[in-house]
Amino acid sequence: AQSVAQPEDQVNVAEGNPLTVxxxxxxxxxxxxxxxVQYPNRGLQFLLKYxxxxxxxxxxxxxxxxxxxxxxxxxxxxxxxxxxxxxxxxCAVRDETGRRALTFGSGTRLQVQP
Amino acid sequence: xxxxxxxxxxxxxKSGTSVKIExxxxxxxxxxxxxxxxxxxxSLMLMATSNxxxxxxxxxxxxxxxxxxxxxxxxxxxxxxxxxHPEDSSFYICSARDPKKSTNTEAFFGQGTRxxxx
Numbered sequence: 556a557q558s559v560a561q562p563e564d565q566v567n568v569a570e571g572n573p574l575t576v577x578x579x580x581x582x583x584x585x586x587x588x589x590x591x592v593q594y595p596n597r598g599l600q601f602l603l604k605y606x607x608x609x610x611x612x613x614x615x616x617x618x619x620x621x622x623x624x625x626x627x628x629x630x631x632x633x634x635x636x637x638x639x640x641x642x643x644x645x646c647a648v649r650d651e652t653g654r655r656a657l658t659f660g661s662g663t664r665l666q667v668q669p
Numbered sequence: 670x671x672x673x674x675x676x677x678x679x680x681x682x683k684s685g686t687s688v689k690i691e692x693x694x695x696x697x698x699x700x701x702x703x704x705x706x707x708x709x710x711x712s713l714m715l716m717a718t719s720n721x722x723x724x725x726x727x728x729x730x731x732x733x734x735x736x737x738x739x740x741x742x743x744x745x746x747x748x749x750x751x752x753x754h755p756e757d758s759s760f761y762i763c764s765a766r767d768p769k770k771s772t773n774t775e776a777f778f779g780q781g782t783r784x785x786x787x
């Protein structure tokens with residue numbers, strides 16, 4: 556079975572400061588890892604993914620994430636937070652077959668203060 | 670990129686009535702679509718996997734007679750909440766992935782449907 560853990564319900568950061576949203580995963584075989592963002596009453600928007608290759612992946616809106624196999628982590632990062640980054644962030648995993656649905660973490664609410 | 674469209678975005682219905690939610694893939698043919706339910710301030714929980722031309726696969730604890738899924742074409746899956754009750758009020762989201770693309774491509778999500786049963 557595959558699972559994702561997002562240990563922080565909420566992350567608060569001041570505008571302009573770096574942000575990190577944590578994610579750890581468990582999956583059989585090679586993990587396909589994703590980050591999505593959700594704004595109120597909206598669907599999920601894709602931010603970035605790790606499939607293979609460089610451990611540091613860059614995505615939309617200046618976000619990046621670092622895949623760490625030994626720690627089974629895939630933390631989301633951004634060097635300088637914006638107030639508009641305030642939203643709900645979900646980490647997700649699926650196996651490499653692609654036949655199964657994504658398994659989501661519990662979500663982390665990011666609050667960026669001006 | 671691929672687009673998934675969900676309709677309606679918001680619906681209010683009376684207890685005991687049925688509500689249909691549509692999920693369409695606009696620029697690809699989706700043999701498989703996924704339906705999720707999201708409770709307030711919680712994560713997305715997979716309800717069922719919708720398979721074109723065959724029966725849906727429901728997750729444990731999801732009532733198949735209450736949440737009817739029909740995937741009649743390669744671009745449309747519908748979720749019907751039958752005999753709705755207030756506890757069915759939730760945010761429902763569908764997703765699909767283009768099967769013709771590599772397995773490493775991301776899934777695309779509909780805009781979600783906020784269902785309120787009064």
